[in-house]
Every structure is written in C-alpha cells, then in structure tokens.
Amino acid sequence: MVWGPGSVLLAVVLLCGLCAWLRQRFHPWNLQHCSTDLTGKTAVVTGANSGIGKLVSQELACRGARVILACRSQEHGQQALAEIQAVSNNDRLLLGEVDLSSLASIRSFAQWLLQKEPKIHLLVNNAGISGIPPKTLTPEGLDVTFATNYVGPFLLTNLLQGALRRAGAARVVNVASYRQKYGYIDEKHLTGAGGPLSFNQNYDCSKLQLISFTGELARRLQGTGVTVNSVEPGIVYTNIMRHLSWPYRLVFWLFSFFLKDPRQGAVPVLYLSLAQELDGVSGKYFSSSCVITLPAKPAQDPHMAQSLWNASVQLTNLDKMD
Ligand SMILES: *[C@@H]1O[C@H](CO)[C@@H](O)[C@H](O)[C@H]1NC(C)=O
Numbered sequence: 001m002v003w004g005p006g007s008v009l010l011a012v013v014l015l016c017g018l019c020a021w022l023r024q025r026f027h028p029w030n031l032q033h034c035s036t037d038l039t040g041k042t043a044v045v046t047g048a049n050s051g052i053g054k055l056v057s058q059e060l061a062c063r064g065a066r067v068i069l070a071c072r073s074q075e076h077g078q079q080a081l082a083e084i085q086a087v088s089n090n091d092r093l094l095l096g097e098v099d100l101s102s103l104a105s106i107r108s109f110a111q112w113l114l115q116k117e118p119k120i121h122l123l124v125n126n127a128g129i130s131g132i133p134p135k136t137l138t139p140e141g142l143d144v145t146f147a148t149n150y151v152g153p154f155l156l157t158n159l160l161q162g163a164l165r166r167a168g169a170a171r172v173v174n175v176a177s178y179r180q181k182y183g184y185i186d187e188k189h190l191t192g193a194g195g196p197l198s199f200n201q202n203y204d205c206s207k208l209q210l211i212s213f214t215g216e217l218a219r220r221l222q223g224t225g226v227t228v229n230s231v232e233p234g235i236v237y238t239n240i241m242r243h244l245s246w247p248y249r250l251v252f253w254l255f256s257f258f259l260k261d262p263r264q265g266a267v268p269v270l271y272l273s274l275a276q277e278l279d280g281v282s283g284k285y286f287s288s289s290c291v292i293t294l295p296a297k298p299a300q301d302p303h304m305a306q307s308l309w310n311a312s313v314q315l316t317n318l319d320k321m322d
Helices: 005-025 051-062 074-088 103-116 144-159 161-166 178-182 187-191 201-220 239-243 246-254 262-274 302-316
Strands: 042-046 066-071 094-097 122-125 170-175 226-231
Touching (some): 042 051, 051 074, 051 122, 051 262, 066 074, 122 144, 144 187, 144 201, 170 201, 178 201, 201 302, 226 262
Parallel strands (some): 042 066, 066 094, 122 170
16 A cells, blocks of 8 residues: 555644643643642742743632732733733732843842742742853853853742741742753853853753752751752743744744643643642652652752852852841
C-alpha cells in the first residue's frame, strides 16, 4: 500500500489527537478534585498578567484568596485583573507594580505590599524571561536574565520573609524549567561576568540558580512553617517565547499543538501551591507531572547553594538593610 498525502495527514491528525488525550488522561493530579479553600488567605503572583501566572492567579482568586497580581506593565496588569475579577467574582484582587529585573523596583514593591499585607500565605515566583542575549546588563549592572529569573525572586522572597513567617503556614513556589538540566552554576554570571554561555543558556543557568536557592532557603526556613519548592511547568507555549528570533518562534508555533497550553502549564504550579499532601514538604524540585525529582547536580550541592546565597546577599545589599 502506498501512503498518499491524505493518509499521511490523517495519521498525523490522529497522532496529535492521541498525544493531546494522553496528556490530559495521565496527568497525575486533578485540580478539580482539590478542595483547598483560600478564603482569608493572601497570595502574591509575579508575572500575573499573562500565561501561567494569569491562570494561576485566576484559580487562586476562584478559591477565595486575596491575590496580589505583581506585574511590570500596569496596563496589561489592569486588563488581567478585570478579566480575573469577572471570572472569579472576587473583589479582593490587587494590582502591584514590579519589574523583577530591578532591585530598586522590587524594594519599593515590597515596601508597598508589606504596608498593605502583614501576612502572606503564598508567594508564586513565576515571572521570567528567555531569549535575551547573555551579558545584557540592567542599569544596576546585573545580567538582565539572571536578574529577572533569579536575583529578583531571591530579593523579593527575602523581603517578604517576615510576612510569610507571620502567616503561620505559608508556601513559596518557584517556577523553574526543565531547561535547568542544561545549566551550570557560576555566581559571577549575575553581573554578566562568569563563564561562557551559549544561546539562551543564560536562561538555563538562571533557572538552575533558582532551584539551588530553593534548597538553601528551605534549609534556612526549617521549623518556621514556611515551605519552599520549585517546579517545572513543562514546555508551555506562552509569550515567554517572544524574545526568540523568528525561526525559533516559527518552529515553536508549528509544534505548539504538541506543547502544553498555559492552562496545562499552570497545573503543576497549582499543585505546589494548593495540594494538601504537600503540607510540610520543603526544598524539593517537582517535575511537570507533579513528582519529586532531582535537579541537575550543581543544584543538589548545599555548599554551592550557600556560596550563591552569600554572593546574592552581597549583590542585593540584603545584609545592609534596616
Ligand atoms: C556564607 O556566609 C556565611 C556567613 O557569613 C559563612 O559562615 C559561610 O561560610 C559562607 N559560605 C560560603 C560557602 O561561602
């Protein structure tokens, strides 16, 4: 039998359908079956105006939380807030302005937030960027990718530590990436110095740093009631791809059917945020199918984590704060 173009097309369509069905069918955690109610709880989500962050915020809002949507663009943030409000009927949402690549912006956001919210029960460090050439510096002299994906969450989480501790039981969820396995840890990367980086390996390294930070923070928070874990959402088709060059974007667009949509990408993040079985679980890295897994070797090394922590404290002047 000869395969004509029609049968090839049909086979491809059937295969796509099967893949989509399998993805839905075998997801090990069912959001609909999770009964966690967040009434009276405060949650902060960075990068909340689109993609995974928006869907996570929406789900938290539907469960009654006061959600602080921390966005860089107030215009996009306002739009997302209106949409989430309409879907969730929750009138306790709040828009905050923060640019995670700027230490000054994070400080003023944290100050504003702490005046409003003495207790924070959930912090989702979701905002991230990808596709920026390595060694592109911010006005503060940091590599913009490392600043946004790692230093920003490091500083923000530390500034909010008091409010997280006051909550009694609180969770920090760091959104990493499967790309962490292609990264390595060199603290000099933070300032654009450090070892060589191939295209977008700055992204991979920054996510590995975020996982290393997760481990170190968990050790420091032991016994406080605050847990911190990181998760890979899978390969999700969101506008994080917007900085990639057009051939890459084209390939991703062509294969977007096989990638997760943001709704599916939000599920593992919500699992870490909501699942009751994770009470007390801390310092772990979760795969996109919600299973505890080991990150790349450098992020398993506590000495390296402490060294990165120390460098980050210095860089953010965290030790010289009031
Ligand atoms: C990090 O700093 C602490 C406190 O200053 C110090 O005790 C520790 O040895 C440092 N760790 C590393 C790996 O540099």
